[in-house]
Amino acid sequence: MQKTGQPTINDVARIAGVSKKTVSRVINRSPLLNDDTRKRVEDVIGELGYIPNPQARALALRRNFLIGLVHDNPNAQTVLNVQQGMLEALQGTEFEMVVRPLDRGSATMLDDLRHFLERQRLFGVLLMPPVSENDSVAKLCDSIGCRYVRMGSAVIDDSEHMVASNDREAVRTATEYLIEQGHRRIGLVAGPHGFRSARERRLGFEDALAAAGIALPRSMIADGNYTFESGLVAAERLLDVMPRPTAIFSSNDEMAAGIIHAARQRGLDIPRDLSIIGFDDTPIAAHVWPPLTTVRWPIASMARSAALKLIAGADDGSDLVEEPSLFLSTLIRRASVSPPADADT
Amino acid sequence: MQKTGQPTINDVARIAGVSKKTVSRVINRSPLLNDDTRKRVEDVIGELGYIPNPQARALALRRNFLIGLVHDNPNAQTVLNVQQGMLEALQGTEFEMVVRPLDRGSATMLDDLRHFLERQRLFGVLLMPPVSENDSVAKLCDSIGCRYVRMGSAVIDDSEHMVASNDREAVRTATEYLIEQGHRRIGLVAGPHGFRSARERRLGFEDALAAAGIALPRSMIADGNYTFESGLVAAERLLDVMPRPTAIFSSNDEMAAGIIHAARQRGLDIPRDLSIIGFDDTPIAAHVWPPLTTVRWPIASMARSAALKLIAGADDGSDLVEEPSLFLSTLIRRASVSPPADADT
DNA sequence: CATAATCTTGACACCGGTTACCGATTAAGA
DNA sequence: TCTTAATCGGTAACCGGTGTCAAGATTATG
Structure with missing residues (x-):
């Protein structure tokens, strides 16, 4: 009987002649594992092109791998820069970015956000200005148990929850x-x-x-x-x-x-x-x-840093390189400034 | 013992005095269901603030509720307009949007995309121009079994897979x-x-x-x-x-x-x-x-339509209102055109 | 050589929903 | 009253991974 769809962990286990638990250990890089076994399983994985089902993983681990980008910023370029920086940080991880624009000024904004967070049970959210400056949004995240990092133009939260420029x-x-x-x-x-x-x-x-x-x-x-x-x-x-x-x-x-x-x-x-x-x-x-x-x-670097901060500790704290929380802006000198023509001081 | 975390389907079933099967029937809007029972279960759901675990649902239903937006468009405003239109269509559904920028001209672009699609097992993807014009990308989606809809400036695929402007x-x-x-x-x-x-x-x-x-x-x-x-x-x-x-x-x-x-x-x-x-x-x-x-x-309307086309048939084909595939662009007359000063014809 | 300590590995239940199958109850129709 | 249909529950298996725990194999120690 032709198996349709992707190979499962059971297929790998059967072909490699091990239990699914062992395959799981290989996937999660468990250290207590014989090198020979690991090699054998890895070969089968490569051969079959096996890829673990993210939904099943999310269910078993009781957390998902979605990070939200919540924004109500009117500047398209800024939003896209943030997306860019965020995705850079997520690159190579199993996290994905989901985007949530908010209607600034809408009375139901907070409810919309709550609904979104509760439905999706996100791993965490990155808050862009200006919505990130809203303390009740941060409180909402806290009360729901959703991690968050705020981006902004000044430090208005502790370094665990804030990435700011000066x-x-x-x-x-x-x-x-x-x-x-x-x-x-x-x-x-x-x-x-x-x-x-x-x-x-x-x-x-x-x-x-x-x-x-x-x-x-x-x-x-x-x-x-x-x-x-x-x-x-x-x-x-x-x-x-x-x-x-x-x-x-x-x-x-x-x-x-x-x-x-x-x-x-x-x-x-x-x-x-x-x-x-x-x-x-x-x-x-x-x-x-x-x-x-x-x-x-x-802003892109800030977003990258914020995303890294968000997922830090998701793995076994192995790469706990403290992400910077304060970014300095620099003056770019081009051609729109010169001394005044009428020096009248 | 204090239950931590969200309520589960079992909690709802117990409190409503029905089986989890019945609760499941309510959630999935099964027609063969007494109105009284439905009402009672819905009340309990509302009271508890119960929200079905999307991961568990995705696993059991063998499909997830993520739709990808694949783009390599350099224009930020355009990309954001597409995101906007797409999210409009997804509003109220259980689908979420994940964004995937592609590095145009990169040799590994196709591999990157394949990797992304296979890992996440998306329900479908929306392809933005110019990457949408690449036939091998469409073929890739097909071969993986991932639905797709292409957006573009001319009809280059059947109406099931194409939303175009003229x-x-x-x-x-x-x-x-x-x-x-x-x-x-x-x-x-x-x-x-x-x-x-x-x-x-x-x-x-x-x-x-x-x-x-x-x-x-x-x-x-x-x-x-x-x-x-x-x-x-x-x-x-x-x-x-x-x-x-x-x-x-x-x-x-x-x-x-x-x-x-x-x-x-x-x-x-x-x-x-x-x-x-x-x-x-x-x-x-x-x-x-x-x-x-x-x-x-x-472009925003096109994206909205494309997203609707993508999720059409996801539900029981109930709202199979054929989405338009061809959008007409209109001339906006402002101030940058006048008759030529030197009429020398 | 016996025994303990350590390393590997698998059996099993579980995450939170789903469907399949069958049986029970109730209501409507003949 | 009996048949038929509609409604709902119980049980079990399943989706595809994960944790716990204990057994078997291996090595170190007395």
Whole structure:
């Protein structure tokens, strides 16, 4: 009788002349096992092309091998970078990634997430900003008994549950660079309220100006929501102020692209009339003209690290190389910054 | 003794005073079941918050509830749109999406994919372009016994395995629009070789010109690879030709954005000096200045339909509403097209 | 050489659901 | 009343792996 489908552990055991338990030992690399037996079983496995059934394994081990990526981030490139970094970490393991976009602002968001976690009984979840900044989401994971790691722009949880970048410091450095170049009238296009990243970046901006003794009038701050349009609108406002700012720090690249457009529509030359620094270093930063000086946000590395943190201890703690929890962003100097044309300090 | 963990089917059966078989019947919506009993069991399920263990179900039913999204598309927005559409279709079902990016051009791509499919024993996979255009990938799925649905820009498989847009016709319509506006010297920035979409779009462009009796000199065609930079480079070439084209069709939006930049660097006004049409209608199309006239590619709807096609027949064929296989793209008229300034026909 | 300690290995129950088979109970129809 | 059908339970086997525990083989020790 022709066996259909994949070979099972029983087939391997029968052909190798051992018990299924022994085959199981081979699969799980049990150390208490004769080398000859192991070799023989491995040969049969290779010959048959046997692959253990993940569902059966999951059932017997009482845990599955699914890791969730929970996100409500509007930036496609960012989400994909995170997926990329996460999958890198999962590469070679038996874990798979399942993706769960959340509808930010939806009243049922928390219930949706609970339902998702309970149904699938995930091994763990990786929380992307901005949903990762929501403490009740973390509490929910805890109460369900689902491991989680949060990604964010500031440390808001212990190192076991958090992978963060240091946006405040990075923006401070970037702003200091503008000051070093001679800028004194520097505008800020801030991110949306409720985003921790927006807050941290704004704080870093204020830090730098305060340290340099530069006043920051309210008129030099415009709100945005991380979209191209909002950057454009915010720039209209800032560029209406007289005297005009000679430089603008934008809380992300997308808005910086909007600022560039607004400036160009007014006939301003970048960087001669207006210097701009963005944040993220998404592809758009290199595409705009002139190429955007920006802060590189290592989101893919963060995701990779977060995923490793999540699955650490899943195996026998063999590779318990403590994953870093804090990532430093670096300033990428391109062509959108120069000293101000009118040195009027 | 305090029971830890989730309630099992046995708990439900005991409390409801029925057998686990009956509970199973309720879960699987067996028709031969008294309404009273069903109600009682459902109440207990709700009370306990019982959720069937997906792994155990998958094991017993000999199939799992994972659907793969296989992609090697470089456009983040496109990939995310597909994920969005796919998850919409999976909403409310017991299926989950696992994502598998493939390294295009990698020699081991096919082996990677095989390994993935065999390990996870997916219920099915959704193939995104351009990998979906690879027949050996489809053959691989077949040989492994994994259902698949391909997405693409032309019908290259039977309707059971294919969801396609009609790019050729859409581009023909778009090009005809340029001709109607009075353009006669129309350039094409083509997509990369090996992309079916690139070929279809080029054919549609040629169709329109041939039908209008307009010659298409080789100098009016420039190759690109769907990136911003390649669009910029291609535009440099086309705009060097004398007499200059008065309009350019770009095979995607990203390249169209590059073309806009190139034109602006030369001091050309869009659309007065140069009309441009793109393809995809990604967010970038609305962000550039002027807003880009483009062809809307309903990729999210296609993904949704593809996913539904994939899981159709998973249930008892109850909802066998034949999913559409062909999607029509529509022309979105914005501000990047006008009649040519120099009517020299 | 006897005995203990160690290494290998297999029998068996179990994870949490499923189906198959058969029997029991109840209700409806003849 | 008897037949028939619908509804449900009991038991058992099964999906394809895992843990426990003890037996048999091997080696070290007295």
